[in-house]
Amino acid sequence: xxxxxxxxxxxxxxLSTPESxxxxxxxxxxxxxxxxxxxVWEILSSIRGMEDRxxxxxxxxxxxxxxxxxxxxxxxxxxxxxxxxxxxxxxxKEHWPxxxxxxxxxxxxxxxxxxxxxxxxxxPYGGSLPYRKMCRYQSGFFWRHPLLDxxxxxxxxxxxxxxxxxxxxxxxxYMKENNKKYTFVISLYEYRETITTLxxxxxxxxxxxxxxxxxDNALKWISEDEGETFNLCHAWSNFEIASLSLxxxxxxxDYFQALENSGxxxxxxWGDAPVHxxxxxxxxxxxxxxxADDIGYHHNPFLACxxxxxxxxxxxxxxxxxxxEFHGYSCTPRWKQINTFAG
Ligand code: GDP
Ligand code: MN
Numbered sequence: 001x002x003x004x005x006x007x008x009x010x011x012x013x014x015l016s017t018p019e020s021x022x023x024x025x026x027x028x029x030x031x032x033x034x035x036x037x038x039x040v041w042e043i044l045s046s047i048r049g050m051e052d053r054x055x056x057x058x059x060x061x062x063x064x065x066x067x068x069x070x071x072x073x074x075x076x077x078x079x080x081x082x083x084x085x086x087x088x089x090x091x092x093k094e095h096w097p098x099x100x101x102x103x104x105x106x107x108x109x110x111x112x113x114x115x116x117x118x119x120x121x122x123x124p125y126g127g128s129l130p131y132r133k134m135c136r137y138q139s140g141f142f143w144r145h146p147l148l149d150x151x152x153x154x155x156x157x158x159x160x161x162x163x164x165x166x167x168x169x170x171x172x173x174y175m176k177e178n179n180k181k182y183t184f185v186i187s188l189y190e191y192r193e194t195i196t197t198l199x200x201x202x203x204x205x206x207x208x209x210x211x212x213x214x215x216d217n218a219l220k221w222i223s224e225d226e227g228e229t230f231n232l233c234h235a236w237s238n239f240e241i242a243s244l245s246l247x248x249x250x251x252x253x254d255y256f257q258a259l260e261n262s263g264x265x266x267x268x269x270w271g272d273a274p275v276h277x278x279x280x281x282x283x284x285x286x287x288x289x290x291x292a293d294d295i296g297y298h299h300n301p302f303l304a305c306x307x308x309x310x311x312x313x314x315x316x317x318x319x320x321x322x323x324x325e326f327h328g329y330s331c332t333p334r335w336k337q338i339n340t341f342a343g
Pocket of ligand 2: 299
């Protein structure tokens with residue numbers, strides 16, 4: 001904001017500022033928030049946390065997206081907390097069909113039956129149509145929003161998340177300088193019932209498009225039998241720092257189209273998290289995927305808490321039973337394991 005300058009820092013602040021870190025440049029990056037107007041209070045706490053722990057020293061912009069027009073209150077409250085420029089985008093109807101509508105090509109009778117059936121089971125959002133549209137949007141469309149056109153990287157932020165530690169470096173610049181395309185902090189196993197045919201659809205795609213898969217990809221992270229079956233491992237996409245080039249690539253566009261054609265976002269309940277992870281694991285060399293073990297993060301019901309907090313003023317317990325790096329439901333140990341061996 002106007003009036004801010006590095007010299008306005010109090011003496012003794014040990015955190016680096018963009019002006020004093022690396023070559024003194026910032027990445028071409030923004031925070032991306034998908035939210036409803038009713039999420040305003042919950043997103044405010046996330047913005048406050050991100051600003052306090054990181055962005056008040058960097059002033060990266062915030063991009064807010066919504067399938068309905070943002071209210072004046074939402075805009076006023078959020079822009080008051082953000083230290084970077086804010087923009088507010090409306091999602092076009094072609095990317096998010098309104099009300100009870102579904103995308104063209106979806107058999108609505110079949111979809112409603114599936115939604116009703118899954119709603120009877122104990123599966124998160126199993127009975128929700130809006131949630132399905134959200135997952136489809138986060139998979140196939142947010143990166144096509146014109147407000148993101150000029151950016152290279154984004155950091156996804158959701159309502160009611162917490163950042164437990166100071167982020168004392170610029171994760172965007174880290175990715176740029178180290179050629180990383182996808183950063184995660186928590187990984188876990190998906191509910192099998194939500195993605196019954198996702199892997200078959202993916203295998204069909206792989207067979208048709210071997211050219212999209214680099215040899216040194218991370219298939220081993222998500223499959224324990226050379227791609228025969230999916231082990232349900234995925235990075236939790238509510239936290240995601242990634243290069244938009246991953247989703248803009250022909251490989252991903254082709255992949256999303258194949259998923260879209262099969263209807264699984266509606267006939268099942270494919271999450272954007274497994275979709276993103278499968279794409280990153282198949283289409284990127286594995287050294288372009290990054291597990292950030294130095295970021296403390298909470299999204300209900302799990303957390304990531306650095307085991308080497310090193311003066312970052314963390315307020316989390318690395319031994320908390322829901323801490324995920326070493327948790328029994330975590331896929332992060334497998335991630336580390338596949339990176340221990342060459343090839
Ligand atoms: P969960 O993290 O899987 O429990 O799902 P959330 O309720 O947090 O939703 C994921 C993200 O999508 C959050 O950023 C929500 O604010 C956003 N979201 C979910 N449903 C809608 C919706 O119907 N409209 C809009 N605009 N955003 C939504
Ligand atoms: Mn959430």
